[in-house]
Amino acid sequence: MVLIEDGAPDGRPNAPEYSVSELSAAVRRMVEGEFPFVRVRGEVGRVSRPGSGHLYFDLKDANAVLAAVVWKGQAARLTARPEEGQEVVAIGRLTTFPGSSKYQIIVEDLVPAGAGALMAQLEARRRKLAAEGLFDAARKKPIPYLPRVIGVVTSPSGAVIRDILHRLRDRFPSTVLVWPVAVQGAACAPEVAAAVRGFNALPEDGPIPRPDLLIVARGGGSIEDLWGFNDEAVVRAVADSAIPVISAVGHETDTTLIDHAADLRAPTPTAAAELAVPVRAELLERVEGAGARLSRGMRIALRQRSQRLGDLGRALxxxxxxxxxxxxxxxxxxxxxxxxxxxxxxxxxxxxxxxxLSPSLLRRQLRDGRRRLEGAAEEMTPACLRGMQLRHDRLAALGSRLDRTLEARLDRPRDRLAAVAPRLLPAAARLWQRAGRDFDRTAALLTPDLPRTHLARLQGRLDALARLNETLSYRATLARGYAVVRSEGGIVTTAAGAARHPLLQIEFADGVVPVVPRGGAPASRRRSSGSGGEQGSLL
Structure with a gap:
């Protein structure tokens, strides 16, 4: 107790004098000394998460508000993350903050305030994740019937992993990969989520085989012990897993959010091992039974077919x-x-x-054959002449038609130009008058003599081409004393080729003469020269 007298002789009070900092330090020492460790129950208000990593929130009840601080290093180790409206118990120590003249609690751990609050928080989180569709049955993947590699996410030192390995060994020995994690406490949720994502990240052909099935397992416990498996990060990791997941957390009556997100829920870790693989002995028994039925069926079928074959053989x-x-x-x-x-x-x-066979018989047959050939030659010569005359007349008709067509094509443009020219002169006159040009010069250019000049130039080109055609034509060569020998197949250029044709045509400069080659004369002419003689000349 501090005794305050009425005053000093000079009239000043005798109470000690403090600076602001001294007084704040004294208050701080007193508060920290009186409350070095406290447990405060309250509702979480205004939560702030700045970039420094520290957590700031308020603890309040109906009558007061207490500021709370969680330093960055301790925030990752909290049992529960502060959420606004959540009732929690904050464990820490009281201190003051001189910068704003207030006191606050430095939180070292944060736990939900009883099962009722935890269940309310769990239900709110369940509704939120269900609304996102993470628990939909359509997202769940089928469990492989016989997985080659099984990944287990659990604690390596507990009884759970031993139960799983023992049950797998009894039912169907398989390759098991264990990812050790903490199964309770603040490190549980991040480690389990990292394990599920790590198994999914393994390459299929890598040195570590990628599991075909995952089992997330833990033994029974209170809701606080199983709280890490209700974490939102764990639920999302299981829902996003490409590998099917079996959830085996707690006993049969325990339910966590990971059970809703997993592809299959097992009541216990041992039951998870039973759901993961079938019984090898039962499979062998089924295979042996199927093999026995197959052998028995084959024997019966062979016996029936043998009997049928014997029946058919007796009928033959x-x-x-x-x-x-x-x-x-x-x-x-x-x-x-x-x-x-x-x-x-x-x-x-x-x-x-x-x-x-005698010479007279052969002569008679040769004579008959020669007679038939001569008759055919006599009939062929007039026919060939008529055919050539028809082709000549047809060619002449086509030539006359071509001349008339060319003449008509030349006359038609000349007439059209002559008809158009008178209409162009007045139009050109009006055009040049409007433009202020000399009309006499334009009229001289548009006179009717212009088409005649163009036609004369075309006629000159036509005459030059005609003279060139006459110069290059073979008829000029015929005029110099040559001739062209033709047959039905075309022009004959050799004596051997002429002997193979019964009738030839020789074209001179003034006409065409039909001739019969030597040895191919008609029968009447051959008879006039004797029975065994030959034709004397080509004509």
Whole structure:
């Protein structure tokens, strides 16, 4: 107790004098000394998360508000993250903040205030994640029937992993990869989420085999012990996993949010191992049973088909009866074959004797053949002449039509130009009058003589082409004493080629003369020169 007297002799009070900093330090020492460790229950108000990593929030009840601070290093180790409206118990120590003349609690841990608050928070989080569709049945993937590699996310030192390995070994031995994690406390949620994402990140052909199935397991416990498996990060990691996940957290009555997001929920870790793989002995028994049924079915089918084959064989006649008729017919033909060969040889000898090949017979046949050829030549010559005359007349008609067409095509532009020119002169006059030009110069250019000049130039070109055609034509060569030999197949250029044709045409400069090559004269002319003589000249 401090005794304050009425005053000093000089009239001043005798109470000690403090600076602001001294007084603030004294208050701080007193507060920290009186409250070095406290547990404060209240509702979380205004939560602030600045970039420094510290957490600032308010603890309040119906009558007061207490400022709370969580330093950056401690924020990651909190049991529960502060959320506005949540009732929590803050564990820490009281201190003051001289900069704003207020006192505050430095929080070292934060736990939900009882099961009721935890369940309310859990229900709110469940509704939020369900609204996002993370618990939809359509997102769940089928569990592989016989996984080659199984990944287990659990504590490596607990009984859970031993139960899982023992059950897998009894049912169907498989390759098991264990990712050690903390299964409770502040490190549980981030480690479990990292383990699920780590298994999914393994390459399929890497040195560490990628699991075909994941089991997230933990033994039973209170809601606080299982709270890490209700964390939003864990639920999202399980929902996003490309590998099917079996959730085996707690006992059969325990339910966490990871159970809703997993592809399959197991009541216990041992049950998760039973759901992961079938019983190998049962599979072997089923395979052996299927093999026995298959063998029995094959034996029955073979026996039935053998019996059916025997029945069909008994219905068929004997083999000797099937070939007896054909064998008898073959024997009869074999007996008749020598006589038939002798008859064929006798008939051939008779025909050979009747032929009696002699020179007179050959001459008679040659004479008959020559007579037929001469008759055909006599009939062919007029026909060839008529055909050539028809082609000549047709060519002349086409030439006259071509001349008339060319003349008409030349006259039509000349007439059109002559008809258009008178209409162009007045129009040109009006145009040049409007432009202020000399009309006489334009009229001189548009006189009717202009088309005539163009036609004269075209006529000169046509005459030059005609003279060139006459110079290059083979008819000029005929005029110098040459001739062209033709046949039905075209121009004949050799004597051997002329001897193969029955009729030729020789074109001179003044006409065409038909001729018969030597050895190919008509029969009437050959008879006039003697039976065995030859044609004396080409014409």
């Amino acid at each position: 006649p004997r083999g000797e009866a099937l070939i007896a008729r054909t064998q008898q017919r073959l024997d009869l033909l074999a007996i008749r074959l020598p006589r038939a060969l002798q008859g064929v040889a006798a008939r051939g000898r008779v025909r050979l004797a009747d032929l009696r």
